[in-house]
Amino acid sequence: MLKSFFIALVVASAVFLITNFIGFPVIFSWVFVGFVFIGWLFLLLLDARPMAMPGRPLLSIVIFFLLASSVLFLIGNFVPQYDPREEIAKVKRLQSNFVKKELAAQQEALQAEMEAAGMQVAAAQPITTTEEATAAAPQAPSPELIAAGETVYNDFECYNCHKIGGKGGVKRRGPALDNVGGVLSADLVREKILDPTVFIAEGFEREYDKGVMPDTYSVQMAPDSVDALVAYLMSLQDSSVETPRPLDPDTGEPLQVQVAEAAPPAGAAEEAPAAAPEIGTEHMPEGWWTDPEIIAKGKEVYEGVANPEVNCSACHGRDGKPVLTGAADFRDPELVAGLSDTEWFNKVANGVPDTPMTAWGEKLTVEQIWQVIAYQNTFHTGGKPEVHQNP
Amino acid sequence: MHRIRRLLAVVPLAVLVLLISGGTAWAAPGDPPVTLPWGNRQWIWFIAQLHLDLAAFILGAPIFIVISEIIGWWKQDTRFERLAREMTRVTVMAYSLTALFGGFFIFLLIGMYPKVTSFVVELYFPIWMMLYPVGFIIETVLIYTYNYTWDRWQGARKVWHIVTGVLLNIVGTLIMFGQNAIASFMLTPIQDYQNASLWELINNPTWWPLNIHRFIANITFGGFICGMVAAIMFLLAKRDEERAFYDWMGFIGNFIGLFSFAMLALPGYIFGKEIYAYDASLGIYMMSDRLSMYFEMQGILIGTSYLIGAYYIWTSMRRITKSERFAPFMKVGFGLILLANAIWITPRHWFATMNPPATVENPDLFIRLRELPAHLGFLALMPAKNTAAFASILVVFIAYVFYFVSIRRGEMTWGKINPTSQFALIYLAFAAIWTMGLMGAVRELARKYYHIYLVMPDLTNEAYTPTLGFASLMITLITLVFFALIGLSIWLGLRTHVAEPEAQDVSIPATGGSHA
Secondary structure, eight states: OOHHHHHHHHHHHHHHHHHHHHOOOHHHHHHHHHHHHHHHHHHHHHSSOOOOOOOHHHHHHHHHHHHHHHHHHHHHHHOOOHHHHHHHHHHHHHHHHHHHHHHHHHHHHHHHHHHHTTTTOOOOOOOOOOOHTTTSSSSSSSHHHHHHHHHHHHTTGGGOOOOOOBBBBBBSSSSSTTTTHHHSSSSHHHHHHOOGGGGGETHHHHHHTTTSSSHHHHHOHHHOHHHHHHHHHHHHHTTSSSOOOOETTTTBBOOOOOOOOOOOOTTTTHHSSGSSOOOOOSSSOOOTTOOOHHHHHHHHHHHTSSTTTOOOOOHOTTTTTOSSSOOOOEEEEEEHHTTTTHHHHHHHOOOOTTOOOOOTTTTOOHHHHHHHHHHHTTTGGTOOOOOOOOO | HHHHHHHHHHHHHHHHHHHHHHHHHHHHSOOOSSOTTOOHHHHHHHHHHHHHHHHHHHHHHHHHHHHHHHHHHHHHHHHHHHHHHHHHHEEEEEHHHHHHHHHHHHHHHHHOHHHHHHHHHHHIIIIIIIIIHHHHHHHHHHHHHHHHHTTOOGGGGHHHHHHHHHHHHHHHHHHHHHHHHHHHHHHHHHHHOOGGOOHHHHHHHTHHHHHHHHHHHHHHHHHHHHHHHHHHHHOOSSHHHHHHHHHHHHHHHHHHHHHHHHHHHHHHHHHHHHHHHHHHHHHHHHTTSSSHHHHHHHHHHHHHHHHHHHHHHHHHHHHTTTTGGHHHHHHHHHHHHHOOOOOOOOBSSSSSSSSTTTTOOOOHHHHHHOOOOOOGGGGGGGGHHHHHHHHHHHHHHHHHHHHHHHHHOOBBBBTTTTTTHHHHHHHHHHHHHHHHHHHHHHHHTTTTTTTEETTTOOOTTOOOOOOHHHHHHHHHHHHHHHHHHHHHHHHIIIITTTTTTHHHHOOOOOOOOOOO
16 A cells, blocks of 8 residues: 555656646646545555445445535535625626616606607606716716726626636637727727627627627616726727727628727826816806817717717707707797806706706716707707807 | 325325415515525525425436336346336335425425516416426326336236336426426527517527436436435345345446436537527636536536446456456556546636636736646637546446456356445435536526526525535535435335335346346
């Protein structure tokens, strides 16, 4: 027995050295060494003399069961575990995401029913938390939104198929996303998440044909989770890592993509806040009434593009002509000019008591409110930007 | 004793009556009306798995019981007749217990998870509320007819007895297929389930893979349990004739178990492949993320099962004269199985998640110390695992070839075997039931935080995936209780029958080389 033990020891040492030499991390080498000793014990069992019939067979059987149970239980606890608290926190977030999605769907259905019945529809109560909603603007996603997006990325296990920073995606299933913000527009990223068939990632034609990318995120993700994820992905602009171009699924030709300007990385807003002009809630910032870019952004807010939870046109009409009885008619110059910019800001931010006009201050940034007011100011002039007549 | 057996015989019908009355009362949807101490999930897990284990046994055992009976009748070999008879007695006892735990399971389901239960009932009413109870009644009638007519339907009537047994298997399999439809739907529901026909609901992407996998697994399980029953009876036997019979019975059970076990790998692989095809994120969650260490455990269990199965053949050969010449080859075979095991359980990385835990300060170092480098990554992929599985199967196959060659040329005495072989048989049954519990947990947990994947989320506090350590505790407890119940069935079914005349009538000659 001693001799065989020494042989096993020599073999185990050789296995340890060889496996280390060819590149196995040491933990793997130890497992292989364990196998050598299990083999040694097994050989001893093979050559052992037959055992006598147990004197107390029932007791032997019970002891054997308990022994086998203990060994399996210990192995189950010995292999690596994860922290269940992390898992619980993750599931809580996913549950919250689902509840929000369900409530939004129910609200939408109810609203449609009421509209179909010709009833006055109260402005929808958006279902998002304050922190999540304050940074829904796609042009300048806040660090909080980007961080929230990273959490969504992890919670929905996008890392299973994609790599970021070299991590994730054991098997080649999906492209690295390090520069996704540099090659795709936010809209295209959003479309791809919700409908994987919208384009082919160049070099992943086979995976596209096999439908590797799950088409279930439109069912699983609440709108604000999608917003956050898009913001996070658009913040990834590391051009040193190749991220494939999008191809048209029908022609196989590259899609023409209007790439967004480089979004500031997470935290950049905090690092350089002084550079931005200070925007208060009292007056429209200088030059914004007639600034085409500001008016264009205001249009996006007004029509629910910037934040799907805020859609002024649902009640006030896309052209300022109200579609809901009692809603303000922005084509009326007297009405628009009858209130100062401060008063308009208050109406948008705080709502109008006892009317369907909801307080949007929690859903929109100060900049977005001014943008939408600037856009709203163009309806009574036939689309021509003018300085407000009651500054 | 007979009174206890009769009492157990009426249990399935009593459970049905209770189900119909109790089920109606609790079927209304709403918040869970009860929260049990120790957690609702633990309760449902424990009872459901226990029910499944027992159900697997009462479905698997009759398959080879009937085959044994047919062989015995065809060859006029009383050993097969006795094997079938004794296993039927154990099965009938286990049948009653299956019904009891099935009833308990449905009560808990209705009481603790009324919404999901109502939802499933609404979709699958003809299957769950019609086919299941009606099939259950028919199966109850058939199994008791099969058991209690054994002595009466001999001679010219034997064929009717066999037909009853075949019908019993058909009905049992249909019931299982019906329930598989619900279990597989919960993991891979069809997208437009609201507008789907019943057949479309049944024939969801993983229904057939689950059917085939469970059908073969039940035979494996029945074979190993037969081996364990024989082993226990062997160890408890007082007479050489008894030992000779139970030694032979253990050999047959193990042979059937290992043979079907070898066939199980392919359907299991297809099942996994279908899950990947349905939604790759489910497959990755199982194989590379939170459930990856569960598959480590599966590798350990299956690997040791092959090893111990081969060890049983080794001990069986040691009693055959002139079999020594195969010993060195057998030892090489054991080495191969160990090597295959080592490859099988080599993971991509030794941590239980896809990425390092968030709390790790230096993820790069963490990965470097625990993950296979790129040039060795192939060891973690399926081709390597399949090769390892095939190697283990091949070694066991060759071991049996050695055995049958030895027995043609040498002499052996049934009943004269190293008693460690009987503990090997017990381990195989133990590992089989532990593996069933483990893979049952994997199938349920793969749905992540959904009751029905993407259709109905689990919004309870227990929706998270537990660690393997916790699951091991659950599975071990379930396994121990299961074996306690099987022990009770053996005691009621066999130990109280030893004095009956047929037990002696069908005893076998202690010496000989014939197996079938």
